[in-house]
Amino acid sequence: MAFLELDVVNNAERVILGIDLGTTYSLVALWRDGRPTILRPRGREDGRIPSAVAFPSGSSEPLVGWPARDRAAAEPGSTLLSVKRFMGRGLEDARADLASAPFPASATEHGVIQFRAGGKAWTPQQLSALILREVWRVASEALGEPAPRRAVITVPAYFDDTQRQATRDAARIAGLDVARIVNEPTAASLAYGLDQRKEGLVAVYDFGGGTFDVSILSIEAGVFRVLSTSGDTHLGGDDLDRELVALILEEARPAPALAADAGFLQGLRLAAERCKLELTRQPRAELRAVAPEHGFTWRREVTREELERRIRPHVQRTLDCCARALADARLTAEQIHEVVLVGGSTRVPYVAAEVARFFGKKPHQELNPDEVVALGAAVQGHVLGGGTRELLLLDVTPLSLGLETMGGAVSKILLRNAPIPAQATETFTTYADDQTGIDFHVVQGERELARDCRTLGRFKLTGIPPMPAGMARVGVRFALDADGILTVTAREEATGAESSIEVQPMNGLTDDEVELMLKESFAHAREDFDESRAANLVVELGLMLRAVDKNLPAAREHLDRESADELQEAAQRARALKAEDGVPALQAARDELERAALPLATVLMDAVARSALQGKKLSEV
Amino acid sequence: MGSCAACGAPLGSVLVCETCGALRDAGAAPSPFDVLGLPTAFAVDPARLRRRLLELSRRIHPDFFGASEPAVRALAERNSAQLNAAHQLLADEARRADHLVAALGGPRESEERAMPPEFLQEVLEWSEAIEDARAAAPGSPARTALAALAQGLDAEHARLLARLSALLTPLPERGAGALTEARQRLNAVRYLERARREIAELALPRPPAPAPR
Numbered sequence: 001m002a003f004l005e006l007d008v009v010n011n012a013e014r015v016i017l018g019i020d021l022g023t024t025y026s027l028v029a030l031w032r033d034g035r036p037t038i039l040r041p042r043g044r045e046d047g048r049i050p051s052a053v054a055f056p057s058g059s060s061e062p063l064v065g066w067p068a069r070d071r072a073a074a075e076p077g078s079t080l081l082s083v084k085r086f087m088g089r090g091l092e093d094a095r096a097d098l099a100s101a102p103f104p105a106s107a108t109e110h111g112v113i114q115f116r117a118g119g120k121a122w123t124p125q126q127l128s129a130l131i132l133r134e135v136w137r138v139a140s141e142a143l144g145e146p147a148p149r150r151a152v153i154t155v156p157a158y159f160d161d162t163q164r165q166a167t168r169d170a171a172r173i174a175g176l177d178v179a180r181i182v183n184e185p186t187a188a189s190l191a192y193g194l195d196q197r198k199e200g201l202v203a204v205y206d207f208g209g210g211t212f213d214v215s216i217l218s219i220e221a222g223v224f225r226v227l228s229t230s231g232d233t234h235l236g237g238d239d240l241d242r243e244l245v246a247l248i249l250e251e252a253r254p255a256p257a258l259a260a261d262a263g264f265l266q267g268l269r270l271a272a273e274r275c276k277l278e279l280t281r282q283p284r285a286e287l288r289a290v291a292p293e294h295g296f297t298w299r300r301e302v303t304r305e306e307l308e309r310r311i312r313p314h315v316q317r318t319l320d321c322c323a324r325a326l327a328d329a330r331l332t333a334e335q336i337h338e339v340v341l342v343g344g345s346t347r348v349p350y351v352a353a354e355v356a357r358f359f360g361k362k363p364h365q366e367l368n369p370d371e372v373v374a375l376g377a378a379v380q381g382h383v384l385g386g387g388t389r390e391l392l393l394l395d396v397t398p399l400s401l402g403l404e405t406m407g408g409a410v411s412k413i414l415l416r417n418a419p420i421p422a423q424a425t426e427t428f429t430t431y432a433d434d435q436t437g438i439d440f441h442v443v444q445g446e447r448e449l450a451r452d453c454r455t456l457g458r459f460k461l462t463g464i465p466p467m468p469a470g471m472a473r474v475g476v477r478f479a480l481d482a483d484g485i486l487t488v489t490a491r492e493e494a495t496g497a498e499s500s501i502e503v504q505p506m507n508g509l510t511d512d513e514v515e516l517m518l519k520e521s522f523a524h525a526r527e528d529f530d531e532s533r534a535a536n537l538v539v540e541l542g543l544m545l546r547a548v549d550k551n552l553p554a555a556r557e558h559l560d561r562e563s564a565d566e567l568q569e570a571a572q573r574a575r576a577l578k579a580e581d582g583v584p585a586l587q588a589a590r591d592e593l594e595r596a597a598l599p600l601a602t603v604l605m606d607a608v609a610r611s612a613l614q615g616k617k618l619s620e621v
Numbered sequence: 622m623g624s625c626a627a628c629g630a631p632l633g634s635v636l637v638c639e640t641c642g643a644l645r646d647a648g649a650a651p652s653p654f655d656v657l658g659l660p661t662a663f664a665v666d667p668a669r670l671r672r673r674l675l676e677l678s679r680r681i682h683p684d685f686f687g688a689s690e691p692a693v694r695a696l697a698e699r700n701s702a703q704l705n706a707a708h709q710l711l712a713d714e715a716r717r718a719d720h721l722v723a724a725l726g727g728p729r730e731s732e733e734r735a736m737p738p739e740f741l742q743e744v745l746e747w748s749e750a751i752e753d754a755r756a757a758a759p760g761s762p763a764r765t766a767l768a769a770l771a772q773g774l775d776a777e778h779a780r781l782l783a784r785l786s787a788l789l790t791p792l793p794e795r796g797a798g799a800l801t802e803a804r805q806r807l808n809a810v811r812y813l814e815r816a817r818r819e820i821a822e823l824a825l826p827r828p829p830a831p832a833p834r
Contacts, residue, residue: 221675223678225675
């Protein structure tokens with residue numbers, strides 16, 4: 001308790017990381033010295049960490065991040081480059097992406113994809129957890145001490161519930177505590193808004209490696225309010241690369257067996273990406289596909305115009321989403337004050353020019369489009385950690401949520417672009433005499449028929465007492481929390497009878513599965529857990545010591561000598577400890593410091609109470 | 622609205638005491654006017670409504686209750702959901718009128734389905750024009766005619782809302798006959814809004830098809 005009270009006095013902040021878990025690259029940032037800072041991999045100017053996982057032949061240990069990306073060049077068939085495309089998806093959804101994935105895939109009984117790699121089965125959640133562990137490692141290395149385990153993690157605004165859940169599960173498997181799931185464009189607006197101190201209507205155009213989002217926001221008095229959002233979770237820089245891969249396949253005509261080789265295709269993808277990047281800086285570049293192991297060499301010059309012609313349909317799709325978001329916000333392009341570009345794909349000059357044309361104004365590109373989402377996540381981490389009350393994000397849900405009704409139609413219960421948190425209840429009834437159960441099918445999407453929407457889950461409400469048809473009143477409550485994650489509950493209201501719900505997640509992991517994966521994720525699960533616990537304790541001790549250092553000098557005269565000495569000794573012992581000293585020693589030091597700080601906390605709370613009575617500010621005490 | 626149980630200050634919203642910050646349980650279905658602390662009336666100043674949304678969000682958003690007990694956090698979630706729902710309702714003139722008619726004991730939509738009689742002929746014509754346009758190809762005359770139709774519908778919408786405003790200002794007595802007329806006008810408003818949405822959908826590119834199950 002003493003720690004909590006000290007917390008109150010100092011408004012001491014709980015430190016929270018900001019993580020942009022991207023399709024091709026991930027980044028991590030932390031609020032330090034009054035602003036968000038990217039934590040970069042050691043020895044790199046670039047903050048990006050490739051979202052890549054490699055299973056080199058002959059090794060059972062996966063490589064993650066830069067080592068995996070480097071491996072991809074040497075051994076293309078060993079590396080999965082964009083696991084995010086498979087999050088929360090089933091085999092059918094992901095067929096096109098699976099064709100170019102280097103590992104064979106199957107599905108679990110709940111329809112979760114599993115890759116066979118390194119002699120084990122890996123779900124996308126587990127592979128993302130590997131990436132998140134690497135992100136955490138990079139952060140710790142950059143900080144020179146174990147990074148916080150609490151994190152804000154960003155997702156595409158247009159991610160549906162299953163994809164959000166999958167992201168949250170990945171974080172749990174990685175041993176992270178998710179403080180908030182934040183939408184990527186919203187996070188970006190926070191970084192920009194903070195940087196520019198702007199007010200007004202803002203459009204955030206976020207064209208990343210694998211996903212596209214557009215969000216329309218109103219910024220007023222420090223409140224960042226999303227008015228509408230639209231997007232496509234299957235449209236990104238990957239698609240632009242694919243156009244160049246298609247060009248190679250059309251012109252070079254490799255043998256059919258080679259053209260179907262996943263490793264070869266991966267090599268082409270890397271070549272395409274390289275060429276695309278060069279074309280962002282210069283009007284022409286060489287597209288070069290070399291696969292000596294297959295005796296294949298092909299090269300030719302590609303002009304910027306040629307690339308533009310090929311990617312035009314994709315860019316048009318992003319502009320269609322912009323039109324939709326504007327219509328939903330009941331605004332026109334002319335009414336938007338500022339346009340912000342986010343995501344690596346906005347570096348393509350044609351993309352930036354088309355956005356400028358659509359909105360009729362020059363978009364902002366001052367911040368590094370790769371880093372702005374992670375920076376915004378760190379800002380939100382600062383807010384959630386209690387660091388400031390100046391800023392507030394109000395977001396919306398991207399897609400309507402509802403239930404299938406008789407005849408296969410959808411009864412929408414929460415509409416797209418509803419502000420979150422949101423809760424709504426709808427009442428249903430039985431259609432047969434003495435019916436004791438109702439099957440519910442929870443769906444997400446804008447189409448009229450349930451079969452055209454995405455299934456989030458099915459559950460059966462049982463235990464309805466026998467009564468004539470149409471008499472039972474079953475209230476189904478949809479609650480969307482601030483993460484945009486849905487909880488559905490149902491109860492029979494007429495009798496208040498206890499009812500049970502069993503949810504069958506679709507393309508998602510059950511809690512038990514997540515627990516199991518967390519436990520068996522590494523052979524060193526125990527050490528890993530200890531490491532995380534030790535890291536948290538070190539952070540906690542640091543905060544407590546800071547509070548003691550700040551307050552003890554002034555409060556000393558109100559403390560009896562014995563208490564003051566005891567506290568000083570406890571603080572000294574705590575100060576000498578490091579994460580390597582292990583959990584038991586850290587825990588003991590923490591408990592001792594907390595106990596010894598109790599008299600100080602009491603003195604400070606009294607002071608706060610006194611000053612409150614005198615109408616004085618805390619800072620004046 | 623009464624005063625705060627914790628500090629005794631007068632309340633400006635049923636969701637929270639803005640003096641001491643204590644969250645309140647406003648029950649399952651608080652009046653949206655009480656939620657935002659605005660007088661119960663048809664006329665609502667949009668700027669004031671927005672300001673109240675922001676002020677109250679700063680008080681009750683779950684972001685500010687990260688360190689609170691689970692029960693308080695759950696109340697912050699629920700109160701924020703109620704605030705969002707109330708704001709959405711009051712920000713929409715037709716939904717505001719619908720709420721007032723029902724709250725004053727007037728007929729609900731399911732009880733009074735009629736539209737104003739002078740409206741019926743036009744509804745038939747409009748529906749026909751939209752159906753023709755839907756069947757026609759993009760860019761055809763039937764489609765381009767929709768822009769003019771949309772303008773006509775918007776003008777009619779504004780006229781209906783002005784009439785609703787007159788009917789509901791000052792608020793009629795409970796159960797007054799004006800409420801039935803208001804309901805009929807609202808039915809017409811609802812028709813117009815649906816027609817406007819359909820026209821807008823026809824003008825917009827199709828939403829991206831959802832991934833197959």
